[in-house]
Amino acid sequence: MTSTRRRPGPRGRAVLLVLPALVPVVAVVGAALTSAALLSLGLAPLVGEPRLSLDAYRDAAGDLGTGIGLSLGIAAAATFVATVVGLCLALAATAAVRRSRLLGALAALTIPIPHLVGAAAMGLLLADAGFLARLLGVDPSSWPPLVGGPLWAAVVAEYAWKESAFVALVVAGVLSSRAASYGETAALLGAGRWARLRHVTLPLAAPALGGAAAVSFVYTLGSYEVAALLGRAHPEPLPVLAYRLFTSIDLAARPQAAAVALTTAGLALVVVLLSLRALRRLAAER
Amino acid sequence: MSGGALRLAGLTRVHGTGSAPALDGFDLEVPAGSCVAILGPSGSGKSTVLRLTAGLDEPTAGSVHLDGVDLAGVLPERRGMAMVFQRPLLFPHLSVRDNVAFADRVRGVPRRTARRRAEEFLELVQLGGYGGRPARALSGGQEQRVALARALAAEPRVLLLDEPFSALDARLREEMHELLADLRMRLDPTILLVTHDHAEADTLADRVAVLDGGRLLQAGPMRALYARPASLTVSRLLGGRTEVAGVVRDGRHESPLGSLDLPAPVPDGPAVLVVRHEAVQVTTAADPAADAVGSAVRVRPRGLRALVTVEVTGDGGTTTVDAELGPGHDVAAGGTVGLRLPAGDRWVVPVDDAADDPVADGARA
Amino acid sequence: MTAVRAVRAASRTGRTLLALWLVLPLVPLLLWAFADRWTFPAVLPQEWGTRGAEEALAAGAGGAFLTSTLLGAVVALLATPLGAMAGRALASRQVPAGTAVLAVLLSPLALPPFAVALGLDVLLLRLGVPAVGGVVVLLVVAALPYTTLTMRAAYAAHDRGFEDEARVLGATRWQTVRSVQLPLVAPALAGAAFLAFLVGWSDYIVTVLVGGGRLTTLPLLVASAASATGSDAQVAILSLTSILPPVALLLVVGSLGRRRR
Known part of the structure; x- marks a missing residue:
């Protein structure tokens, strides 16, 4: 005879355990995207009759175009620098000989610094009368416009700085657990320093490096405060553009803000899917 | 401590619909105070027998009886069993003493009493004086002894042993065999032992059940099985x-x-x-x-x-x-x-x- | 011999540059925080003092510190148990369509926070949800990917045998969770809670968009000071105040994790 008291089976228990997290995520993400979509399509206007239209997208098209290019450019530049520097940090922090504990610790301590604080620090460092200009003895008039300049150098520097620490930690985590023993085996098989790096360490680090780069890219793409603080007024990256439109006194700009937000979300989603595919292909090659 | 009589009747366990049963209509009698070994290769379903007996998994069909009482629907913690796994599984956040005192503590025995009794059981497995050590500071053989002491301290009516000595080297295994024989004489527990080693089954058990592919092939005293196996597989x-x-x-x-x-x-x-x-x-x-x-x-x-x-x-x-x-x-x-x-x-x-x-x-x- | 020396020298230079890369942005922060006067082109402040701190306090740094701490704590308190339960379920591989469920739980990582906040703001207003509640819900959702991932990894490495053993020894389901499972995953729980705290502690855009001025957190003060001119000392001291608690927490969590191992 089976039990008379029905207890939920392992599957039932698992579902009960996952629901408290799943429900708020689905509710918030679903409601936010739906509400933004309705707003951007003119179906939930703050004033007037709901009417399906692409006006918001049409009105924002110009700014949207430059915003997309700018946001992608900033994210790409910052991610590239972060990936290269982060990999170097990880290699130094997990090297078999003369491992640098200091670099590992410094990278770890950089993680909890809020991006906004990083932006403030970069401002103090890179502004035309900033710390770096003083250190190098360059007059403000001949100091390149890093903050608020046309190349968005301070913005890229801030993201590259913070995300390099993130990349370093992720890659070092993988390397420290696996690379040492593989490296020793490779050395016993006669592989030199560069051969070990090329044929053992880099392939081992590649999936983690790619994953971390994708996360950094998507984060940079959707982050507001750094570009708002260290960037220039025009042109605007997508988050800054959306924020300006959303907080504008003109209520008609709200649907445009929603259109920009949805575009950014779509862009982020495409990046995520592309990197997942690339990572899967990388895994399949093994 | 004296053991109870265990009877398994028609135990069947199917993991997923459509897959072959891990255990198929398994019958076994374990008289009070005896030691019965289940012998089988890996994947034969012998660990499944123990998990079903302990109530860690529910049988698809069949029943487990302890002293004539059907244990269907009885939670593992209320079955009065204790189990020693192949891995010692000493709780790493507890000292050796508190590991042995665990069963008493979760039953609400005051800490002081539980720890005193734990020391007694540590003496029993010849590890008196090790109580204060962290569980991770022991050697493999010592860990398995503590696991045995912890199971015995729970005063189980049936002691379930799931290949408890197979990770130990030959000398330690022999020591553990002697220890278990000694404990049987002193405490008279009912033991259901799972092993893949026929020599171990011969050393420790009064009776043996040979299991392969989830089916009971033959059961009886080891000598009888050696002399008159029922099949080539046995x-x-x-x-x-x-x-x-x-x-x-x-x-x-x-x-x-x-x-x-x-x-x-x-x-x-x-x-x-x-x-x-x-x-x-x-x-x-x-x-x-x-x-x-x-x-x-x-x-x-x-x-x-x-x-x-x-x-x-x-x-x-x-x-x-x-x-x-x-x-x-x-x-x-x-x-x-x-x-x-x-x-x-x-x-x-x-x-x-x-x-x-x-x-x-x-x-x- | 010389080749080895050259490699060693190059590696030392490389490491120095990497250390500089990590530390240099924080140096002006430390200097400005205690500078009363620091005019161009001086490399070090001319007058040291506490002007920045006084300005920060006058701007409401005390209350903002408390608000930020509370926000981080509430987010951690909610997101950690939810993430732990979800992580446990996902690690057990018993969740139907587990990969899809995980993808949904991680989706806040991929979605720009401003887009979610902006989309939800209108809805929250229409539903009459208090601003502070909206901020907390959004930040908990933003923190759930971190806590879920951390706890899923912890439970995947966790040996279920310990819990079976405890059950057989007479512990009830709840006693097993309390006296075996939770102590064993405690370091991961601390790590998950730390990450969730960081989400609440560092947030700017959600607080600005959804908070509707009800919540003045440290990041808001940093941003307003940094966008004004001539308040570099105040920016620096506010920034330092935003860095120190999480760094201290990180050290505590890190030492906890090491002791457990």
Whole structure:
């Protein structure tokens, strides 16, 4: 005879355990995207009759175009620098000989610094009368416009700085657990320093490096405060553009803000899917 | 502490719909105070028996009875069992003493009392004075002793042992066997033991149940199983090495070894002769009492004794017989020897599909 | 011999540059925080003092510190148990369509926070959800990917045998969770809670968009000081105040994790 008291089976228990997290995520993400979509399509206007239209997208098209290019450019530049520097940090922090504990610790301590604080620090460092200009003895008039300049150098520097620490930690985590023993085996098989790096360490680090780069890219793409603080007024990256439109006194700009937000979300989603595919292909090659 | 009587009836466990059952209609009696071993290769379902008995998994069909009470729907913590796994699983956040005191603590026994009793059980496994150590500071053998003490301190009516000694080296394993024999004499627990090692089952258990592919193949005292295995599979699981294919006619087994008398009546037809290598006596080729003569093709030392494989050619082909030499006795590889197969130790089993041409397979390890 | 020396020298230079890369942005922060006067082109402040701190306090740094701490704590308190339960379920591989469920739980990582906040803001207003509640819900959802991932990894490495053993020894389901499971995953729980705290502690855009001025957190003060001119000392001291608690927490969590191992 089976039990008379029905207890939920392992599957039932698992579902009960996952629901408290799943429900708020689905509710918030679903409601936010739906509400933004309705707003951007003119179906939930703050004033007037709901009417399906692409006006918001049409009105924002110009700014949207430059915003997309700018946001992608900033994210790409910052991610590239972060990936290269982060990999170097990880290699130094997990090297078999003369491992640098200091670099590992410094990278770890950089993680909890809020991006906004990083932006403030970069401002103090890179502004035309900033710390770096003083250190190098360059007059403000001949100091390149890093903050608020046309190349968005301070913005890229801030993201590259913070995300390099993130990349370093992720890659070092993988390397420290696996690379040492593989490296020793490779050395016993006669592989030199560069051969070990090329044929053992880099392939081992590649999936983690790619994953971390994708996360950094998507984060940079959707982050507001750094570009708002260290960037220039025009042109605007997508988050800054959306924020300006959303907080504008003109209520008609709200649907445009929603259109920009949805575009950014779509862009982020495409990046995520592309990197997942690339990572899967990388895994399949093994 | 004295154990209860355990009875498993028709236990069946199917993991997923459509997959083969991990356990299929398993019946077993474990009388109070006895030790029964379940012997089987990995994947045979023997650990499933323990998990179902302990209530960690629910059977698809069948029941577990303890002292006549059906335990269906009884939670694992209320079954009065304790289990020692192959891994010691000492809680790493507790000291050795608090590990042993765990069962008492979760039952609400005051900490001081529980710890005092824990020390007693640590003494019992010869680890008195180790109580204050962190669980991670022990060697493998010590860890497994603490695991045993922890299970015993729970005063289980049935002690379940899931290959508890198989991760230990040979010397530690022997020590643990002696310890368990000693504990049985002192505490008289009911033990259900799972192992893949027939020697361990022989050492520890009163009775053995042989399990393969989720089915009970044979059960009984170990000696009876050694002497009269029900099938080739059982013979092999018990370490049987000699398998001579042939035909039974009028109570005699005819094979390349010749026509041999069988101790018990057997129906006519194809049958495989099995003889324990411990029972086979190696003599000279000239021995008139030799049942067969052949050449020693392989000699493997095993401590003081040696295991010799003898190839015999006779009517209808060639076969091999394994024999264990007495201490100091030696045979040169390639030499011709005589074999005595005592009539009482001959046994035939049906030719089953598990046998992939055992005659040609003389080099079986 | 010289080749080895050259490699060693190059590696030392590389490491120095990497250390500089990590530390240099924080140096002006430390200097400005205690500078009363630091005019161009001086490399070090001319007058040291506490002007920045006084300005920060006058701007409401005390209250903002408390608000930020509370926000981080509430987010951690909610997101950690939810993430732990989800992580446990996902690690057990018993969740139907587990990969899809995980993808949904991680989706806040991929979605720009401003887009979610902006989309939800209108809805929250219409539903009449209090601003502070909206901020907390959004930040908990933003923190759930971190806590879920951390706890899923912890439970995947966790040996279920310990819990079976505890059950057989007489512990009830709840006793097993309390006295075996939670102590064993405690370091991961601390790590998950730390990450969730960081989400609440560092957030800017959600607080600005959804908070509707009800919540003044440290990041808001940093941003307003940094966008004004001539308040570099105040920016620096506010920034330092935003860095120190999480760094201290990180050290505590890190030492906890090491002791457990």
